[in-house]
Amino acid sequence: MREELRITEIFHSLxxxxxxxxxxxxxxxxxxxxxxxxxxxxxxxxxGGKTQTIDDIMQQIRAFSCKTVCVTGGEPLAQKPVHLLFKRLCDEGFDVSVETGGGQPIDCVDPRVSRILDIKTPGSGEMHNMHWPNVDVVTEHDEIKFVLVDRADYEWARDKVRQEKLNERAPVIFSPVWETLKPVDLAEWVIADQLPVRVQVQLHKILWGEKPGV
Ligand SMILES: C[S@@+](CC[C@H](N)C(=O)[O-])C[C@H]1O[C@@H](n2cnc3c(N)ncnc32)[C@H](O)[C@@H]1O
Ligand SMILES: Nc1nc2[nH]cc(C(=O)O)c2c(=O)[nH]1
Ligand code: SF4
Ligand SMILES: [Mg+2]
Structure with a gap:
């Protein structure tokens, strides 16, 4: 396997x-x-992006002197050498998470990595590309995330959580699409339905707005 990945950006943030x-x-x-x-x-x-060796990527990561790393994209699991990056990071003692859209199998991810699994909703337009067996392999070490466009998406996700008892498999996050679904609406629906999920608004966009590199 070529030890290279195509990278859009590497940055340090919250x-x-x-x-x-x-x-x-x-x-x-x-x-x-x-x-x-x-x-x-x-x-x-x-x-776009730039092809970089895993040695190079590791060097850039180390330079931030920060032991927590989030691998995202794009779709990180669409580039097979990402598994070498996971191994190198975990072997060096980094606390690693990966954000995935759920179209690729997640069972081959290094078990030391926390998998943040999106379940794509009808409103995303990408539900048909989900790899559904992923839902059966998540553990407490992972997280399941629904990013919601509107009330119809909310009801679909709520029913999925209840039917599949998703909250018993891993922590479940409900996140509103930025500037599309009002966070307060989502909050009130979750409270009214007593749903065992965590409502989350993207902190970096509150702090810095929507732009690359933060
Ligand atoms: C940009 S994606 C990259 C990783 C992977 N492709 C995925 O979808 O999980 C990272 C996360 O941002 C979320 N996201 C993307 N656009 C968003 C938006 N406009 N508002 C809220 N969350 C968003 C995605 O649903 C996903 O959970
Ligand atoms: N600050 C910050 N936190 C994030 N968590 C997940 C992100 C992503 O784009 O996957 C992200 C991001 O882009 N910025
Ligand atoms: S949010 Fe969707 S389109 Fe954007 S990177 Fe993730 S899976 Fe791809
Ligand atoms: Mg982001």
Whole structure:
């Protein structure tokens, strides 16, 4: 396997999503994605980027002196050498998470990596590309995330959580699409339905707005 990855950006910020929200984190954003979610805030990573060796990537990550790393994209699992990056990072003692859109199998990810699995909703336009067996392999070490466009998406996700008892498998996050679904609406629906999920707004966009590199 070639020890190279196509990379859009590597930057140091605060984790804006998941249970690690607020933690200083190094982000590695891989280029390319087979999906086209209507709301994607990272479409600038669909093309371009620069091919870099895993040695080079590791060196850039180490330079931030930060032990928490989030591998994202694009779709990180669409580039097979990402598994070598996971191994190298975990072997060096980094706390690693990966953000995945769920179109690729996640069972081959290094078990030391926390898998943040999106379940694409009808409103994303990409539900048909989900690899559904992924839902059966998540553990408490992972997280399941629904990014919601509107009330119809909310009801679909709520029913999925209840029917599949998803909250008994892993922590479940409900996140509103930025500037599309009002966070307060989502909050009130979750409270009214007594749903055992965590509502989350993207912290980095509250702090810095929507732009690359934060
Ligand atoms: C940009 S994606 C990259 C990783 C992977 N392709 C995926 O979809 O999980 C990272 C996360 O950002 C979320 N996201 C993308 N655009 C968003 C938006 N406009 N508002 C809220 N979350 C968004 C995705 O659903 C996903 O959970
Ligand atoms: N600060 C910050 N936190 C993030 N968590 C997940 C991100 C992503 O784009 O996957 C992201 C991001 O782009 N920025
Ligand atoms: S899967 Fe992730 S990167 Fe790909 S289009 Fe959807 S949100 Fe964007
Ligand atoms: Mg992002």
């Amino acid at each position: 984790q804006g999503e998941t249970s690690r929200m607020g933690l200083p984190t190094v982000f590695v954003r891989l280029t390319g994605c087979p999906m086209r979610c209507g709301y994607c805030d990272s479409a600038y990573a669909f093309t």
